[in-house]
Amino acid sequence: MPKATASVQTLLDNERLLTLLRNMLVQRAVDTRGFQLNRQGKIAIAMGSEGHEAVQAGTGLAFQRGKDLLYPYYRNTGLILACGFPLADVFRSQFARATDRTGGRNIINHITARDLGIASLSSIIASQCTHAVGAAYAVKLRKEPDRAVFCQFGDGATSEGEWHEAVNFAAVARLPVIFLCENNRWAISTPQAKQMVVEDVASRAHGYGIPGTVVDGFDPVAVYEAVAAARERAVSGDGPTIVEAKCYRFLSHTTDDDDRTYRSREEVERQRELDPVPRFARKLIDAETIDEAGVEQMRREIATLVNATTDEIETEPGPSADTLYGNVYAGSHEPWCVWETEAL
């Protein structure tokens, strides 16, 4: 399995390195705030991506806004932000306000933003993978240049038949897709070893005749490099790639889960020592891309922004019950089990 590596100094300019750092700090702040809001009883559930920050910042940097399409999964708050999704809309989703892009219908983090190329998603694991493939088919059929489709999923998702069908279809049709596995080692309480006997999800790529890359998911630059290479392959017409970013889920699956019932504190602590957020900040400080005070200031600005945003969104009203029947079908605001045909 080829391992992608990258060094901070050589690859990216300072501006982009700071974009990565900022995005990682925002993700962490949004997660922290979400869990607080849930404990305060203000939102029904929270779901964090702590431990995925580097994967999502690096992937988001490779995503070309205005060109690429993203088919996300539910643990992608950082990624959608990195792809241009507004912070306020993240909290509108968390608070299920009328202003939420789904009108308060879809559960937290299940957003939609067609204007930004970010697809609507359900909670059905791996079901978005075939949609991403269909989208990539449209891109290829229309010969749209320099456009790729990003398909995100977890390690558990790769056990679903639909995941395999999606990868195979994309491989056969040589479609411009990047299959990005955010391997956090757990699917709720099920560890990777009970999910598959292979060590690397990416090794499954060989079975479909496409390349698979394993990358350190705690290193945003390495992730960027691997995803950018897969994107290059996609837009060159060479077909899909599986990129597997090894990361870890620091928090419980959601606020409705208690991970102490199935995994040891020692394991979590060991991973925490590798926490990509302070590590990347330290790396940039050591490289003199930013200084300690600069990081601290960035952190404070983000905290202020996140708190101000949530304070504001909290005051927005929830959706009216009248919206219940909207958008069942085009133009319908009625129950449609039967149809009065006098009007036809």
Place this chain on the structure above:
Amino acid sequence: MAVATSGTTTMNNVEAVRHTLYEALKADDRTLILGEDVGARGNVFLITKGFIEEFGPERIIDTPLAEASIAGVAIGMAMEGLRPIAEIQFADFIYPAFNQIVGEAAKTRYRSNGDYTCPLVIRTPYGGGIRGALSHSVSIEALFYHVPGLKIVAPSFPADMKGLLNAAIDDPDPVLFLEHKKTYRLVKGEVPQGHYTIPIGKADVKREGDRLTVVSYGFYIHQALEAAAQLAGEGMDVEVIDLRSIRPMDRTTILASVRKTRKLLIIHEDNKFGGIGAEISAMVVEDAFFDLDAPIRRLCGPDVPAMGYALSLEEAFMIPVPRMAEAMREMVNF
């Protein structure tokens, strides 16, 4: 029915579907067909024969043998602006795609509050009476008609096939298009030339009468009409409604007919329990109970898991014309 050009052509149902698909592919670049063996083979019933040569393999897609991805990939295409027409080779093999159709296609517009839509047609041949046995004979409409967000049509006259398939292709939401395979070559009819649509959700009174309302669809609508013709010879005029669309269902036409005839017989091949007839009879009892002069009756497929292969077993499953005529007579004389 809006007819652009005058004149008709005689076609069977296979020809009507083929002709409509062909015109749709010619008219709109965004339209494409995907499914198993739709390319060089031209679909197992030869509906798409020759299409791959004319429209190319990019638009006539022989997919891997995997139904969840046929539906799922088509959904992604629809979400990104194409107008896919997916084919499930036989309705019996739609189960792997159930998740995508029910969990995804039907909910795309609703869960995104209209940000994304899923203008998708899924065509599939269904129904028995062709020695197809357990896995080439099923009716699947009842498994799907419970689902808001989906539309389901099951026309079985060539002119209706064309008008409703055009409507399904134009429709901004997902439509399950069911083609009864026993009618494919058996049923011929006049098909208007030019482009036209028939509104989804509109039933058609195929025969007028005042003694009894019969509601049916699929292959059985043809048998019901045969039975009704026999009864007419006996001096009993039975009204026969071809449902054509299963969801949405044409309440207006059904209620108006029942209020006139005061009796209702529902005939379908799919089994009785929880079938389409259950919904029709519930609707009529809710809205026209006091107009009824007799208990509603349902003549349906037996509640067994599937249709047997042996001729005797298939015949025991299917309802022949004389049994339909007998049920009609009993209802008229009630």
